[in-house]
Amino acid sequence: MKESFIENLNSLNEAQRLPTLHKDGALIIIAGAGSGKTRVLTYRIAYLMTQGVDSFSILALTFTNKAAREMKERISTLVGSNESKNLWMGTFHSVFARILRSESDKLGYPSNFTIYDAQDSERLIRSIIKEKGYDKELYKSKQIKNRISAFKNNLITVKTYFNDLDLQESDKISQRPKMGDLYREYVDRCFKAGAMDFDDLLLRTNELLNRFPSVLAKYQDRFKYILVDEYQDTNHSQYLIVKILSDKFQNICVVGDDAQSIYAFRGANINNILNFQKDYQDTTVYKLEQNYRSTKTIVSAANSIIKHNITKLEKNVWTNNSDGEKIIIQRLPTDSDEGRYVASSIFEIKMNMQKNNSDFAILYRTNAQSRALEDALRNRDIQYRVYGGVSFYQRKEIKDILAYLRVIVNTKDEESLKRIINYPPRGIGQTTIDKLVVSANENNLSIFETIQRAMELKVPISSSIIIKLQEFVSLIKGFIIFNEISNAFEISNEVAKKTKILIDLKSDGTPEGISKSENIEELLNGVKDFVEGQRDLADFNGTLSEFLIDVALATDFDNNKNNNQDTVSLMTIHLAKGLEFPLVYIVGMEEDLFPSPMNIDTRGGLEEERRLFYVALTRAKEQAFLTYSESRYRWGKLNSCEPSRFISEIDEQYIINSTPKDSYRSKPIINTSIFDRIPIIKKRTLSNDNLINNPSSTKLLKLRHINSLNNVTDNSNELLKKFKKGDLVEHQRFGKGKVVIIEGIGNDKKASIDFYGIGVKKLLLNFAKLKIISNA
DNA sequence: TGCACCGATGTTTTT
DNA sequence: CATCGGTGCA
Numbered sequence: 163m164k165e166s167f168i169e170n171l172n173s174l175n176e177a178q179r180l181p182t183l184h185k186d187g188a189l190i191i192i193a194g195a196g197s198g199k200t201r202v203l204t205y206r207i208a209y210l211m212t213q214g215v216d217s218f219s220i221l222a223l224t225f226t227n228k229a230a231r232e233m234k235e236r237i238s239t240l241v242g243s244n245e246s247k248n249l250w251m252g253t254f255h256s257v258f259a260r261i262l263r264s265e266s267d268k269l270g271y272p273s274n275f276t277i278y279d280a281q282d283s284e285r286l287i288r289s290i291i292k293e294k295g296y297d298k299e300l301y302k303s304k305q306i307k308n309r310i311s312a313f314k315n316n317l318i319t320v321k322t323y324f325n326d327l328d329l330q331e332s333d334k335i336s337q338r339p340k341m342g343d344l345y346r347e348y349v350d351r352c353f354k355a356g357a358m359d360f361d362d363l364l365l366r367t368n369e370l371l372n373r374f375p376s377v378l379a380k381y382q383d384r385f386k387y388i389l390v391d392e393y394q395d396t397n398h399s400q401y402l403i404v405k406i407l408s409d410k411f412q413n414i415c416v417v418g419d420d421a422q423s424i425y426a427f428r429g430a431n432i433n434n435i436l437n438f439q440k441d442y443q444d445t446t447v448y449k450l451e452q453n454y455r456s457t458k459t460i461v462s463a464a465n466s467i468i469k470h471n472i473t474k475l476e477k478n479v480w481t482n483n484s485d486g487e488k489i490i491i492q493r494l495p496t497d498s499d500e501g502r503y504v505a506s507s508i509f510e511i512k513m514n515m516q517k518n519n520s521d522f523a524i525l526y527r528t529n530a531q532s533r534a535l536e537d538a539l540r541n542r543d544i545q546y547r548v549y550g551g552v553s554f555y556q557r558k559e560i561k562d563i564l565a566y567l568r569v570i571v572n573t574k575d576e577e578s579l580k581r582i583i584n585y586p587p588r589g590i591g592q593t594t595i596d597k598l599v600v601s602a603n604e605n606n607l608s609i610f611e612t613i614q615r616a617m618e619l620k621v622p623i624s625s626s627i628i629i630k631l632q633e634f635v636s637l638i639k640g641f642i643i644f645n646e647i648s649n650a651f652e653i654s655n656e657v658a659k660k661t662k663i664l665i666d667l668k669s670d671g672t673p674e675g676i677s678k679s680e681n682i683e684e685l686l687n688g689v690k691d692f693v694e695g696q697r698d699l700a701d702f703n704g705t706l707s708e709f710l711i712d713v714a715l716a717t718d719f720d721n722n723k724n725n726n727q728d729t730v731s732l733m734t735i736h737l738a739k740g741l742e743f744p745l746v747y748i749v750g751m752e753e754d755l756f757p758s759p760m761n762i763d764t765r766g767g768l769e770e771e772r773r774l775f776y777v778a779l780t781r782a783k784e785q786a787f788l789t790y791s792e793s794r795y796r797w798g799k800l801n802s803c804e805p806s807r808f809i810s811e812i813d814e815q816y817i818i819n820s821t822p823k824d825s826y827r828s829k830p831i832i833n834t835s836i837f838d839r840i841p842i843i844k845k846r847t848l849s850n851d852n853l854i855n856n857p858s859s860t861k862l863l864k865l866r867h868i869n870s871l872n873n874v875t876d877n878s879n880e881l882l883k884k885f886k887k888g889d890l891v892e893h894q895r896f897g898k899g900k901v902v903i904i905e906g907i908g909n910d911k912k913a914s915i916d917f918y919g920i921g922v923k924k925l926l927l928n929f930a931k932l933k934i935i936s937n938a
Numbered sequence: 939t940g941c942a943c944c945g946a947t948g949t950t951t952t953t
Numbered sequence: 954c955a956t957c958g959g960t961g962c963a
Binding site: 225226227253254255256279280304360361363364424425427428527528529530550584587589590591592593594627715717734735736737755756758759760761774796797 | 939940947948949950951952953
């Protein structure tokens with residue numbers, strides 16, 4: 163084992179090997195994009211273990227659970243799975259949720275505390291605002307939630323808030339004098355519900371470590387070596403946890419890249435990495451500057467972008483890789499054209515260069531942009547997977563089942579209880595729930611207790627409804643008993659069956675119902691996998707409460723369904739951090755979108771957007787494509803757009819700016835995609851000498867030919883083909899209107915029509931009863 | 939109380 | 954455009 167590991171060490175370069183073999187003390191590794199920082203972390207942990215450090219004493223904090231899992235796998239191949247079994251690796255949130263779980267009694271929490279996700283928190287805040295009768299225009303639940311989150315991430319407790327006149331003053335100025343009350347009530351209600359939100363997992367950990375010296379000593383002694391990945395994205399709360407835990411041994415290794423700090427909006431403090439040397443005396447600073455991931459073109463282009471930022475650590479990222487292809491910049495008329503362009507381009511590159519779907523990623527600034535891309539990929543029969551967005555666990559039907567499970571584990575969980583008390587409908591309406599909430603708060607009881615004691619508490623509810631409530635209580639109590647003798651899978655199955663949720667959805671006949679029931683079945687499979695997967699782990703039993711913690715902190719990447727399928731990846735740039743793909747499309751390169759308009763008023767905000775662009779571009783190994791549209795649907799309305807300022811910040815020698823003919827903008831888009839008419843890399847063949855010798859570019863020359871073979875046949879009836887932009891039409895219900903745009907193909911062809919006095923409607927031409935009055 | 943429909947409203951980014 | 958909350962009727 164050891165010999166082969168030493169051999170492996172030789173595969174590291176000098177800059178990587180030095181921090182890898184640096185055993186004790188504080189070290190910071192400034193790692194440029196693609197410089198192999200994960201490798202250094204992995205090898206360093208393995209090295210520590212070969213030096214006699216027990217894996218039990220190592221804590222590694224990563225940014226995603228997926229990163230932790232992968233790293234752990236690699237370590238176990240290096241040193242053996244038995245040796246690495248006890249490593250503590252995971253995100254801040256999941257590691258400290260685990261610790262809190264075993265120490266929660268000290269803080270007055272049940273060990274089965276519920277973890278509220280962002281949606282739960284917001285719902286609770288909304289209902290508090292409503293109960294208190296505050297103006298919901300002034301107190302927007304989302305804003306309140308963000309503010310509370312910011313308080314927590316900066317360790318401003320309710321008490322601190324009320325001791326801080328400046329804070330209170332600033333809320334008064336912004337017309338929210340009740341902010342403090344809301345904050346207090348929210349914290350109170352979470353506590354009563356036995357619930358922690360995401361920020362609590364960090365805040366309460368700080369509380370735990372600061373208030374209980376024995377607990378602190380226990381974990382300080384245990385974690386003799388601490389490693390933190392993506393240190394540039396830690397917030398103040400996380401920073402303090404790391405600081406206090408590492409205080410005893412000071413064996414702390416942080417890895418990060420200030421140029422890739424992109425989470426300021428959730429409290430990430432770039433100063434944590436900039437000031438690391440001040441926090442630990444005798445810090446050794448290492449820099450990884452050689453990029454192994456990308457072509458010279460990508461690396462240089464990315465450098466030319468980040469150069470525009472003032473706040474940064476100096477470093478010089480370089481590569482020995484080949485020049486590679488230039489970055490293609492493509493302008494398009496609309497967002498659906500953008501989708502078609504990307505889909506066609508992927509299709510053709512796949513054909514000509516023997517690429518798999520999984521070699522491609524499409525990155526965007528906002529989740530909402532995925533739709534047009536998905537439509538286009540589906541039309542081309544290209545398999546894809548969208549990461550993030552509304553994740554699996556946030557779907558209504560999933561959250562409903564999970565709400566049952568959460569109540570079973572913790573009956574105080576208010577949000578979950580409200581969710582299921584009348585689902586499926588059992589005659590318990592909003593008024594009843596409101597009365598229960600009021601009574602529960604008056605008597606300092608949970609809603610579940612209040613229901614059971616409704617009579618003696620004299621809650622003004624009719625006896626017939628009380629009976630219904632009792633039935634609900636018995637149902638839940640039955641589940642609780644069942645759960646005591648079952649694993650997570652058995653109880654989940656029982657809930658889905660007994661409540662009839664699964665069967666009702668399945669038999670309602672609608673496609674939505676079917677798909678929902680399938681999702682629930684998938685959830686059940688997931689629980690099963692969880693139970694089976696945990697079996698060999700010593701400190702896990704596959705219980706429901708373990709599963710719920712896992713689920714609350716799971717992201718899309720952790721959902722291992724379809725993981726081995728060959729799909730194009732679609733995700734936001736944020737989610738793409740840490741990943742790499744041979745071919746990357748960055749779409750929506752427009753002002754008012756990227757950079758986000760919310761972030762352009764301050765230098766710091768704009769610089770963060772620029773770092774985001776830097777992250778996006780440096781995901782690409784071989785080639786990057788940037789696209790922007792001249793118009794885009796937003797909130798159902800067509801808006802015109804300008805190219806992003808970031809495009810002009812890229813050094814011109816690295817790009818090919820493909821500008822379509824002026825004429826094609828005005829042409830109606832009918833029957834064929836415009837990309838069947840316009841060769842994708844048209845400009846390349848004309849203007850770029852040094853690409854001619856490149857074997858891959860000769861392959862690309864054939865693209866035009868393939869294009870013509872790939873026209874999509876339009877099987878819609880003849881009449882439908884006649885509609886075009888500008889036509890005056892009449893609809894049975896909406897009256898007269900003008901065709902604004904036509905999109906889609908075949909039976910999917912749609913027309914957006916501006917009806918007089920009604921507005922723009924999008925109609926499926928196959929179904930809409932439309933008559934042409936006059937042609938454009 | 940439940941359900942169907944309507945209109946208002948909102949989009950950064952996520953653990 | 955999609956979701957959500959509110960309203961009004963059975």
